[in-house]
Amino acid sequence: MTSKRTSLLIPAVLSGVFLSGMAFAQQATPQYGGQLVYAQSGEKFTLFMGRNTDQSAQDVWLNACETLVDMNEKNEITPLLARSWTVSADRKKVTFKLQEGVKFHDGTPFNAEAAAFVFNEAKEKKFLYISLLEGFEKATADSEYEMSFHLEAPFAALLPTLGYRPLCIFSPTAYKTKGEAGLATQIVGTGPFVHTKYVKGEYTLFERNKEYWQKGKPYLDSIKIIIVPDASTRTAMLERGEIDRTVQLGDLELARLERNKSINVRTVPSTRQFYVVLNHRIAPMNDPKFRIALNHAIDKAGIVESVFAGRGAALMKAPTMTDGVVAFTDMRQPGEDTIFPYNVAKAKALLKEAGYEVRDSDGFLKDSKGQRLRLKLWTPRGATKGDYQVAQLVQTFLTQLGIGVDLTVMESAAFSSAMNQGPEDAKYDMALLSWGIPTADPDQPMMYFTHTRAWKPVGANRMFFSDAEIDRIADLAHVEIDEAKRKEYVRQWMARLLVTAPVIYLPTLNLGLAGRTYLKGDQILAVDNYPAHFAWFDKAEMERQGVRR
Amino acid sequence: MLGMIVGRLGFMVLAGLLLISFLFALFHIIPGDPAVLLAGDNAPKVVVDAIRKAYGFDRPLHVQYFTYMGNVLTGDFGVSNYNRQPVLGIVITRVLNTAQLASLAMLFAVFVSLAFGSLSAMFWGNPLDKVVTVASLVGICLPVFVTGIAMIYFFGVYLEWLPIAGMATWSNYILPVVTLGAYQAAIFTRMVRSCMIDALGKDFIVTARAKGVPEIQIVFKHAMRNALLPIVTLFGLGFGHTLGGSVVIESIFNWPGLGRLMVESVQTRDLPIIQASIFFFAIIFITLNMIVDVLYTWIDPRISYD
Numbered sequence: 001m002t003s004k005r006t007s008l009l010i011p012a013v014l015s016g017v018f019l020s021g022m023a024f025a026q027q028a029t030p031q032y033g034g035q036l037v038y039a040q041s042g043e044k045f046t047l048f049m050g051r052n053t054d055q056s057a058q059d060v061w062l063n064a065c066e067t068l069v070d071m072n073e074k075n076e077i078t079p080l081l082a083r084s085w086t087v088s089a090d091r092k093k094v095t096f097k098l099q100e101g102v103k104f105h106d107g108t109p110f111n112a113e114a115a116a117f118v119f120n121e122a123k124e125k126k127f128l129y130i131s132l133l134e135g136f137e138k139a140t141a142d143s144e145y146e147m148s149f150h151l152e153a154p155f156a157a158l159l160p161t162l163g164y165r166p167l168c169i170f171s172p173t174a175y176k177t178k179g180e181a182g183l184a185t186q187i188v189g190t191g192p193f194v195h196t197k198y199v200k201g202e203y204t205l206f207e208r209n210k211e212y213w214q215k216g217k218p219y220l221d222s223i224k225i226i227i228v229p230d231a232s233t234r235t236a237m238l239e240r241g242e243i244d245r246t247v248q249l250g251d252l253e254l255a256r257l258e259r260n261k262s263i264n265v266r267t268v269p270s271t272r273q274f275y276v277v278l279n280h281r282i283a284p285m286n287d288p289k290f291r292i293a294l295n296h297a298i299d300k301a302g303i304v305e306s307v308f309a310g311r312g313a314a315l316m317k318a319p320t321m322t323d324g325v326v327a328f329t330d331m332r333q334p335g336e337d338t339i340f341p342y343n344v345a346k347a348k349a350l351l352k353e354a355g356y357e358v359r360d361s362d363g364f365l366k367d368s369k370g371q372r373l374r375l376k377l378w379t380p381r382g383a384t385k386g387d388y389q390v391a392q393l394v395q396t397f398l399t400q401l402g403i404g405v406d407l408t409v410m411e412s413a414a415f416s417s418a419m420n421q422g423p424e425d426a427k428y429d430m431a432l433l434s435w436g437i438p439t440a441d442p443d444q445p446m447m448y449f450t451h452t453r454a455w456k457p458v459g460a461n462r463m464f465f466s467d468a469e470i471d472r473i474a475d476l477a478h479v480e481i482d483e484a485k486r487k488e489y490v491r492q493w494m495a496r497l498l499v500t501a502p503v504i505y506l507p508t509l510n511l512g513l514a515g516r517t518y519l520k521g522d523q524i525l526a527v528d529n530y531p532a533h534f535a536w537f538d539k540a541e542m543e544r545q546g547v548r549r
Numbered sequence: 550m551l552g553m554i555v556g557r558l559g560f561m562v563l564a565g566l567l568l569i570s571f572l573f574a575l576f577h578i579i580p581g582d583p584a585v586l587l588a589g590d591n592a593p594k595v596v597v598d599a600i601r602k603a604y605g606f607d608r609p610l611h612v613q614y615f616t617y618m619g620n621v622l623t624g625d626f627g628v629s630n631y632n633r634q635p636v637l638g639i640v641i642t643r644v645l646n647t648a649q650l651a652s653l654a655m656l657f658a659v660f661v662s663l664a665f666g667s668l669s670a671m672f673w674g675n676p677l678d679k680v681v682t683v684a685s686l687v688g689i690c691l692p693v694f695v696t697g698i699a700m701i702y703f704f705g706v707y708l709e710w711l712p713i714a715g716m717a718t719w720s721n722y723i724l725p726v727v728t729l730g731a732y733q734a735a736i737f738t739r740m741v742r743s744c745m746i747d748a749l750g751k752d753f754i755v756t757a758r759a760k761g762v763p764e765i766q767i768v769f770k771h772a773m774r775n776a777l778l779p780i781v782t783l784f785g786l787g788f789g790h791t792l793g794g795s796v797v798i799e800s801i802f803n804w805p806g807l808g809r810l811m812v813e814s815v816q817t818r819d820l821p822i823i824q825a826s827i828f829f830f831a832i833i834f835i836t837l838n839m840i841v842d843v844l845y846t847w848i849d850p851r852i853s854y855d
Contacts, residue, residue: 043813053592128589233802
């Protein structure tokens with residue numbers, strides 16, 4: 001057995017240092033009591049983790065339901081319900097030692113049997129996240145507090161994936177008695193808060209778990225997560241003190257809130273990057289030269305400035321990957337502020353090499369037969385902040401090169417359906433999308449975004465891109481558990497993407513969190529999570545600001 | 550009269566059921582698959598298929614339709630596609646919330662418009678009339694999302710007099726009711742004013758004045774009753790618009806009403822909720838029309854449905 005040492009982290013868990021959030025908050029002594037009111041922009045689908053991967057739901061679950069491991073702000077895997085773990089010599093078995101004496105909110109014990117049940121049921125019933133647990137064979141309860149994961153092949157991304165919130169361990173007893181339908185409105189886990197009320201589309205209420213296994217925690221009496229769809233209303237509520245924190249605010253609103261001394265605004269780069277899918281089954285998008293030309297034709301800095309007020313998004317340091325992802329390497333050339341810097345001359349030269357140039361006075365790009373180049377660009381509006389505006393600018397930049405671009409705006413659900421087609425049925429030439437990495441692990445984009453095996457509808461390769469080298473590197477990284485070697489594979493994969501340019505790479509989104517300054521110890525994570533389950537109120541400051549709760 | 554009411558009630562149920570059928574067809578024609586939405590954009594096919602099976606989206610359409618319609622006839626509107634709660638409970642609560650908001654806003658609009666419209670007509674051409682006319686024009690031109698946000702910032706954030714969002718206490722009602730009501734009041738005031746000007750010019754008013762009837766009585770009793778017929782029609786239509794307009798107000802003031810529920814459900818393609826919401830919207834509209842028709846016979850006894 002090769003052992004993955006985690007003992008160094010355990011004292012940190014017991015003292016609660018790694019979970020207590022921002023550095024400035026760690027210095028003060030937490031105070032008990034109060035109700036935290038957190039406003040989200042919307043609620044989608046169901047509270048049952050097996051059938052929902054919506055980001056906003058994850059902030060709801062994490063109060064009541066815990067994963068085996070957690071990922072902190074530095075992308076380090078830290079123990080949670082699993083105290084430590086060991087990996088077998090053939091790397092196909094990972095054994096977890098679980099926390100002892102932990103109880104689910106329904107009073108039943110948390111043990112190896114319960115944890116194994118959740119994962120085996122996920123495989124049996126094909127829970128949404130099961131596709132992330134590539135090669136997962138089964139989980140077994142070896143003893144009361146020891147559970148093993150059996151894999152068909154080594155899987156490097158196992159631990160980051162186990163930290164992904166939907167994989168939290170819910171009570172098997174509650175699941176068996178209430179079923180999926182019952183758990184669609186009730187979270188029964190081991191978390192610091194007990195889920196006590198749910199009103200669809202309005203709010204979810206949590207109350208302090210008096211028997212929580214991490215002694216002395218949590219600090220708040222209750223957490224109320226309310227749904228406020230309108231960003232201006234959320235801003236006004238925060239300014240007034242009707243809520244303590246909120247997310248998904250407009251970039252201009254965040255800039256205004258920053259001037260308010262009672263409000264603390266934090267932003268971090270997310271793991272979500274915009275891109276334009278290019279359908280490689282349609283010429284000339286099967287030509288890498290043409291695709292690289294399109295990449296150089298877009299003024300990324302202009303997009304960041306005009307659509308995101310210079311702060312809601314940032315230039316790309318690497319293709320698909322962002323700072324918040326494990327094994328990240330900055331792939332920019334020295335002296336460049338982004339990959340594929342804006343360079344119209346270079347774009348034109350590459351287009352000429354690809355057989356396209358402006359041949360007469362009409363200014364349109366034409367091939368050697370005089371055929372004009374016209375492409376369809378599809379976009380949703382409001383599925384991701386700024387998507388439609390980014391698509392408009394992409395259209396403008398490509399039109400400036402002489403490419404005819406027909407922009408079609410689609411309603412989100414219709415767009416989603418249109419983008420979920422296999423190679424024969426896909427009707428788009430180009431489409432604006434964004435790619436987020438919820439597990440913060442590069443395995444997902446490597447295996448599901450660019451791999452030949454991941455062509456829609458099997459995976460999410462909507463470009464129908466195929467490159468043997470990209471596939472080879474991804475397969476190697478997938479099973480490599482040596483961190484340094486894996487990082488090198490990821491770097492090679494990104495380097496190859498810069499040569500093949502399967503998509504048009506566009507800016508990375510920043511995440512924003514605004515909260516009252518009396519709220520301490522809450523977090524903002526690159527994976528679009530905003531944990532506040534171990535947050536606390538500075539009562540004196542709260543009183544001074546005239547907020548009572 | 551009784552025959553008319555019974556007939557209308559029958560029509561109401563029939564129209565509701567036809568609407569539900571129409572929506573069922575519509576939502577299977579337009580793009581947007583609930584299983585794909587739930588699975589997320591990057592989900593593999595095997596997962597999407599598992600959802601279809603688990604949630605019953607894979608059953609043949611005619612089976613889904615007839616099962617659903619059969620249940621509706623017994624008063625069972627099914628469960629939400631995603632969180633599996635009974636739709637009826639969710640929708641009824643929202644209907645009541647929206648009805649409260651719309652009714653109070655209408656009440657506000659009716660009182661304000663009758664008072665200012667009549668005053669404006671009484672003082673036709675005077676500065677008071679001009680102020681009312683300009684104010685109502687401004688009210689019509691300003692969209693509710695602008696007045697709503699302005700009210701929130703002035704009364705909620707700046708003065709801190711009133712709460713901004715939700716419906717927890719009576720004070721939560723003031724901003725949304727006034728915002729929604731003010732827009733309708735602006736429209737009604739113009740109508741009341743012109744109808745009253747018209748009525749005040751009639752011969753019987755001259756007669757009443759000649760008899761020495763006090764001016765207040767002439768305006769609010771004799772003229773108003775005659776001016777009321779087109780106004781009541783407009784009130785009926787206005788109530789419908791108020792219900793529709795409440796979608797925006799419900800979002801701005803975070804009012805848990807039917808409009809917001811419908812928008813959210815369309816986005817997630819939660820068909821059972823959309824169907825029940827539309828059904829109740831239709832019933833409310835038809836009921837309102839019926840009330841307006843009945844009111845006609847009270848205002849003008851010459852109108853009869855027999």
